Amino acid sequence: MIQLRDFCFRYRECSQPAVMDVNLDIPAGSFTGITGPAGSGKSMLTYALNGIVPYCYPGDFYGEVLIDGHDTCDTSLTDISRLVGSVCQDIDSQFVASVVEDEMLYGLENFGVAHELIPARVDEALEAMGIADLRDRLIASLSGGQKQKVAIASILALRPKVLVLDEPTAELDPASSRQVFLLLADYARRHGTTVVVVEQKIALLSEFADLLVIMQDGRVRFADAPAAVLARSEELLSIGVNCPRSTTLMNRLAAAGLYAGPVCTDVAQASRALLEVVA
Amino acid sequence: MRGFLEYVPGDSLLHRLNPVAKVLFAVLFAIACFCTGNLVFLAAMLAVGLGLAASCGMLRPTFGLMKAVLVFSLLLAVLLLLTTPVGDRLVDLPWGYIGTGSVLAAVTTIVRLEAAAIPLFLVFYVTKMSDLSNAAVKVLHVPYKYAFTFASTVHFIPVFMNDMGAIMEAQTARGIQFDQGGIVKKVRLMAPLCVPLLVSSVRKTNSSAIAAEVRGFDLRTRASGYREYPLKAADWLALVLGAALLAAAIALNFLP
Numbered sequence A: 001m002i003q004l005r006d007f008c009f010r011y012r013e014c015s016q017p018a019v020m021d022v023n024l025d026i027p028a029g030s031f032t033g034i035t036g037p038a039g040s041g042k043s044m045l046t047y048a049l050n051g052i053v054p055y056c057y058p059g060d061f062y063g064e065v066l067i068d069g070h071d072t073c074d075t076s077l078t079d080i081s082r083l084v085g086s087v088c089q090d091i092d093s094q095f096v097a098s099v100v101e102d103e104m105l106y107g108l109e110n111f112g113v114a115h116e117l118i119p120a121r122v123d124e125a126l127e128a129m130g131i132a133d134l135r136d137r138l139i140a141s142l143s144g145g146q147k148q149k150v151a152i153a154s155i156l157a158l159r160p161k162v163l164v165l166d167e168p169t170a171e172l173d174p175a176s177s178r179q180v181f182l183l184l185a186d187y188a189r190r191h192g193t194t195v196v197v198v199e200q201k202i203a204l205l206s207e208f209a210d211l212l213v214i215m216q217d218g219r220v221r222f223a224d225a226p227a228a229v230l231a232r233s234e235e236l237l238s239i240g241v242n243c244p245r246s247t248t249l250m251n252r253l254a255a256a257g258l259y260a261g262p263v264c265t266d267v268a269q270a271s272r273a274l275l276e277v278v279a
Numbered sequence B: 001m002r003g004f005l006e007y008v009p010g011d012s013l014l015h016r017l018n019p020v021a022k023v024l025f026a027v028l029f030a031i032a033c034f035c036t037g038n039l040v041f042l043a044a045m046l047a048v049g050l051g052l053a054a055s056c057g058m059l060r061p062t063f064g065l066m067k068a069v070l071v072f073s074l075l076l077a078v079l080l081l082l083t084t085p086v087g088d089r090l091v092d093l094p095w096g097y098i099g100t101g102s103v104l105a106a107v108t109t110i111v112r113l114e115a116a117a118i119p120l121f122l123v124f125y126v127t128k129m130s131d132l133s134n135a136a137v138k139v140l141h142v143p144y145k146y147a148f149t150f151a152s153t154v155h156f157i158p159v160f161m162n163d164m165g166a167i168m169e170a171q172t173a174r175g176i177q178f179d180q181g182g183i184v185k186k187v188r189l190m191a192p193l194c195v196p197l198l199v200s201s202v203r204k205t206n207s208s209a210i211a212a213e214v215r216g217f218d219l220r221t222r223a224s225g226y227r228e229y230p231l232k233a234a235d236w237l238a239l240v241l242g243a244a245l246l247a248a249a250i251a252l253n254f255l256p
Helices: A042-050 A077-083 A100-110 A118-128 A144-156 A174-191 A202-208 A226-230 A233-238 A245-255 A267-278 B019-034 B039-055 B059-083 B100-126 B129-139 B144-173 B183-213 B233-252
Strands: A002-011 A019-026 A031-035 A059-067 A084-087 A162-166 A194-198 A211-216 A219-224 B089-093 B096-099
Touching: A002 A042, A019 A042, A019 A211, A019 A219, A031 A042, A031 A202, A042 A059, A042 A084, A042 A162, A042 A194, A042 A211, A077 A084, A077 B183, A084 A144, A100 A118, A100 A144, A100 B129, A118 A144, A118 A174, A144 A162, A144 A174, A162 A174, A174 A194, A174 A202, A202 A226, A211 A226, A219 A226, A226 A233, A233 A245, A245 A267, B019 B039, B019 B100, B019 B129, B019 B233, B039 B059, B039 B100, B039 B233, B059 B096, B059 B100, B089 B100, B096 B100, B129 B144, B144 B183
Parallel strands: A031 A194, A031 A211, A084 A162, A162 A194
Antiparallel strands: A002 A019, A002 A059, A211 A219, B089 B096
């Protein structure tokens, strides 16, 4: 669904590229997590996927980015937007309306969705994010988590083939963050949507992602299944990426020769493995 | 009452009127206030305005508006008192006098400004900005880009005010005392804060523009809007009432 070939981008006002030598293949229907230290080029990568680069930020663009076979440099931003739905980092800036229902309608109206289909689309997206009861609420009266869900629902209503989210749980507590990921994963599975999420919470990514991408200094350092990436917990730590504590613990036991099983990506796996070690 | 220029939900007649009819009525009402100097008529207009505010549960915020307008209109009133020597002489001044006509002109100015401001104020609080811009596009055929620009501008006012509040709170936590000293000191303390506010405003506006573009802003046409805004009997009635008030205000000028 998404291919990046030798992608490199340098902002006009910068001497160094923000990202460089990026080669990625993201299969259709997959859930991809991108993480890395601050300034490693994570958000830049999302800009390349949703067409914001090269259309909104001036700079030098090298290589190619293909979305469903369309080169983003040869496709208009509007046409890219028909394929890729984006939820930006600053959700307050994304809102154009004062009421949830109006926010949901905005994209549907713009993309010319037939008026008779709009109510069902709005209902489905609100229910997918579990916020059907917020339909008539003022956005200003919502909590951070509710706003996040509204922002995602307003994009889901457009039924994009690819969903790109930049730190969608930045302002959420762990329980709400997991709930957002659960709802997203469920929706993506039912609709065959390809999801790309930039996220700092690596434990969440390791639980939900099929492909985990670690960025460092504008380059892709690792891109593999979460278990394969998390097996390098010491290397990750050296570049400023903290693995889940359960993973780090089990990796250290493995390094000490006390555990020889697969990499543990969550607490449940680690506790089962620990019981085996102790036994 | 919510933040500045934030929609107040409700089910009053004013809430239910067509947004275009509401705005046109408020504009006609305001023009009518400026077309006559008849104090009784203006007082009646003020009473109508307060009645409208009461009907949509906005009486308290309206009094707040009136207080703000009073400060401005008092300045004008004092200016009129000192520069309009009309009627029976009440107080002598080195350059003229304050007469009964001066007092009447000053009071009329205050009542006029108060009356003219209320319906416009109410319209912005009882109408969702998206409805106002969509109705302007559908009914008045205003190009969507202009309607969206207007709606976004109003939408961002409370956002920027919140940002300014947050910046001031952060500075207060660092020991800056905004609540002490005179207005000059306060302005001096606040002036440097305009820089971070400007930076965050530009950044937010840019993000908002990009977010709108990636949601098909450029594809929008007049037919895109999901909601229809037909003018119903009550809307026509409001327009006729507004026109009648304007006609009456003009006609009063020709009475002996």
